[in-house]
Amino acid sequence: MLFLFWAEFKRSWIQLLRYSSEVIGGIIGTTIIFYGLFLSARYIAGPGFQFGDRLDAIIVGYVLWALMLFILGDIAGGLQQEARTGTLEQLFLSPYSAPQVFLMRAFASLTLNLAINLSILLLIMVLTGSRLAFPITLIPPLLAVLMGAYGISFAMGSLALILKQVQQLLSVFQFGLLFLFTAPVETWTGGMRIIGWLLPMAPGAGLLRDVMARGMDLNAQALALALLNGALYLVVGLALFRWSEQETKRQGKLSGY
Amino acid sequence: MHILETHQLKKTYRSRGKTLAAVRDVSLSIAAAEVLAFLGPNGAGKTTTIKMIAGLILPDSGSVRIAGCDPHRDSRALKLIGAVLEGNRNLYWRLTPSENLEYFGVLRGLTPRVARQRARDLLERFDLGDKRRALVQTLSRGMQQKLAIAVALIHDPQLLLLDEPTLGLDVEATESVKRLVREIAAEGRAILLTTHQLDIAEELSDRVAIINQGTVVVEEPTSELIRQFSEATYRIELEHPLDAERTNKLRSLGAVVEPKQIYLRDPDLLYTVVDGLRPLPILRVERDQASLRDIFLTLVRQGRLPELSNSGGEVRSGQLH
Numbered sequence: 001m002l003f004l005f006w007a008e009f010k011r012s013w014i015q016l017l018r019y020s021s022e023v024i025g026g027i028i029g030t031t032i033i034f035y036g037l038f039l040s041a042r043y044i045a046g047p048g049f050q051f052g053d054r055l056d057a058i059i060v061g062y063v064l065w066a067l068m069l070f071i072l073g074d075i076a077g078g079l080q081q082e083a084r085t086g087t088l089e090q091l092f093l094s095p096y097s098a099p100q101v102f103l104m105r106a107f108a109s110l111t112l113n114l115a116i117n118l119s120i121l122l123l124i125m126v127l128t129g130s131r132l133a134f135p136i137t138l139i140p141p142l143l144a145v146l147m148g149a150y151g152i153s154f155a156m157g158s159l160a161l162i163l164k165q166v167q168q169l170l171s172v173f174q175f176g177l178l179f180l181f182t183a184p185v186e187t188w189t190g191g192m193r194i195i196g197w198l199l200p201m202a203p204g205a206g207l208l209r210d211v212m213a214r215g216m217d218l219n220a221q222a223l224a225l226a227l228l229n230g231a232l233y234l235v236v237g238l239a240l241f242r243w244s245e246q247e248t249k250r251q252g253k254l255s256g257y
Numbered sequence: 258m259h260i261l262e263t264h265q266l267k268k269t270y271r272s273r274g275k276t277l278a279a280v281r282d283v284s285l286s287i288a289a290a291e292v293l294a295f296l297g298p299n300g301a302g303k304t305t306t307i308k309m310i311a312g313l314i315l316p317d318s319g320s321v322r323i324a325g326c327d328p329h330r331d332s333r334a335l336k337l338i339g340a341v342l343e344g345n346r347n348l349y350w351r352l353t354p355s356e357n358l359e360y361f362g363v364l365r366g367l368t369p370r371v372a373r374q375r376a377r378d379l380l381e382r383f384d385l386g387d388k389r390r391a392l393v394q395t396l397s398r399g400m401q402q403k404l405a406i407a408v409a410l411i412h413d414p415q416l417l418l419l420d421e422p423t424l425g426l427d428v429e430a431t432e433s434v435k436r437l438v439r440e441i442a443a444e445g446r447a448i449l450l451t452t453h454q455l456d457i458a459e460e461l462s463d464r465v466a467i468i469n470q471g472t473v474v475v476e477e478p479t480s481e482l483i484r485q486f487s488e489a490t491y492r493i494e495l496e497h498p499l500d501a502e503r504t505n506k507l508r509s510l511g512a513v514v515e516p517k518q519i520y521l522r523d524p525d526l527l528y529t530v531v532d533g534l535r536p537l538p539i540l541r542v543e544r545d546q547a548s549l550r551d552i553f554l555t556l557v558r559q560g561r562l563p564e565l566s567n568s569g570g571e572v573r574s575g576q577l578h
């Protein structure tokens with residue numbers, strides 16, 4: 001497993017460095033879109049308006065969304081592309097199981113995705129003058145968000161395996177995700193509050209906004225909920241993936257017949 | 258000792274309300290150092306069978322055993338299989354040959370150190386040494402195919418599956434792939450290769466299994482099969498379709514008659530037939546190499562294969578789905 005991780009790690013960095021212009025394009029594009037939104041919001045609000053920690057909260061949501069999109073692209077997008085080009089079947093010939101291979105892939109490119117998204121975050125902070133905090137307490141809620149992100153990506157990957165053509169579905173889905181990451185679920189009350197706990201990744205994202213934008217401490221109970229939420233989505237995503245692997249092998253459609 | 262054994266494999270595809278019996282009954286076995294050619298027209302079920310053997314398609318019924326292990330249940334069986342599947346993308350095009358070999362080596366369960374060593378040896382042996390650092394997408398189709406075979410051998414499998422290994426290759430690349438196949442078999446590996454070209458099967462295999470519409474109709478040592486079909490055959494091509502009266506007469510002489518073509522198995526009859534055609538315009542008379550189509554026609558005549566409405570039209574070459 002360690003060897004496999006290392007091989008995947010090497011593969012993703014080689015491809016990144018070799019095609020670095022694509023990555024740099026991604027970083028700049030993601031930053032510019034946010035900057036454009038920021039400028040128009042400032043225009044509407046009028047000069048002299050102070051965004052305060054609301055801007056910071058939105059930045060956290062936006063960058064998490066970008067991170068989610070990279071992970072989704074890695075897993076679901078990668079599956080779809082490899083089915084099209086024909087390397088996917090070679091992966092399934094490995095004595096490692098498919099979830100093992102794809103999980104190792106996801107972990108291996110995590111360092112890379114985190115590096116990319118940290119650059120986006122720093123760029124946005126410079127452009128908007130936002131002051132986000134980076135306390136050590138951001139790690140557990142980030143972990144919760146990542147587990148959820150992997151779960152959702154594996155679920156979408158299962159769809160990609162079964163349906164093959166999920167490009168359009170993925171792009172619609174991206175906007176739904178933006179909602180999940182920017183909706184201030186941590187401020188919801190009553191019945192909505194429970195829905196907020198159940199939405200994928202939303203509790204973790206809320207906690208991250210608390211610690212990074214509002215300078216709050218971690219609430220142990222909320223953290224436990226966020227981690228539970230993440231773990232649940234991860235388990236469901238992996239189970240779906242296993243099921244879709246069997247189903248695709250039954251239909252003879254691994255290669256995208 | 259057989260490395261591969263399949264027993265009554267069956268696969269029916271159901272999609273959009275239609276069902277298609279792609280593989281109806283395929284039982285095969287291959288021993289070490291043996292090359293079995295799986296020969297049949299497009300759509301006969303070759304790729305489906307090979308993927309069932311590799312664990313990529315789940316059979317409806319029947320069994321696959323690789324050195325006694327079931328690849329659908331036991332991942333140890335996968336360590337014994339190397340496969341180059343149809344089409345030209347068994348590799349990462351954005352990586353170099355060494356990077357591909359090393360990556361797939363680890364994916365197949367080698368340690369990075371062993372993978373690196375094996376990669377170096379294989380590149381040397383497959384004459385790809387000087388392309389070691391070129392991106393795969395810049396290599397010729399022939400070199401990509403050689404590399405794909407090298408990748409399939411990285412973990413030293415006992416069974417190599419090759420699906421249409423020479424399809425789309427130029428003459429030179431075809432020759433070098435053929436040479437490699439012979440060498441690999443000589444090392445003691447079992448090879449199953451599919452093809453719809455008789456000449457490939459003839460040159461490379463020890464045994465031929467002919468598959469048609471999902472069923473193995475003939476399985477024989479290649480030399481035996483070729484002997485059966487290698488009597489001189491003539492093919493006469495006409496400009497216009499033949500009339501019914503002449504058709505009947507030629508059939509009674511033992512010729513196989515299609516509207517604009519006549520096949521003769523008995524060379525002594527050639528002049529009798531040509532006389533009988535006078536004064537119709539003849540486009541061409543040629544000594545035919547036995548082709549897959551001839552074999553099918555003969556099999557139909559011998560009653561070993563049911564008459565097919567499309568027995569001629571199905572045997573197209575150089576075509577992928």
Ligand SMILES: Nc1ncnc2c1ncn2[C@@H]1O[C@H](COP(=O)(O)OP(=O)(O)O)[C@@H](O)[C@H]1O
Pocket residue numbers: 251252253257270271272277279297298299300301302303304305306
């Ligand atoms: N996944 C699939 N779903 C439905 N039909 C399929 C699928 N794969 C192959 N087929 C059909 O099954 C038949 C056998 O295909 P295949 O095994 O690829 O034949 P060959 O490799 O001999 O050309 C063909 O008619 C093909 O169209």
Ligand SMILES: [Mg+2]
Pocket residue numbers: 300303304305343420421
């Ligand atoms: Mg095929």
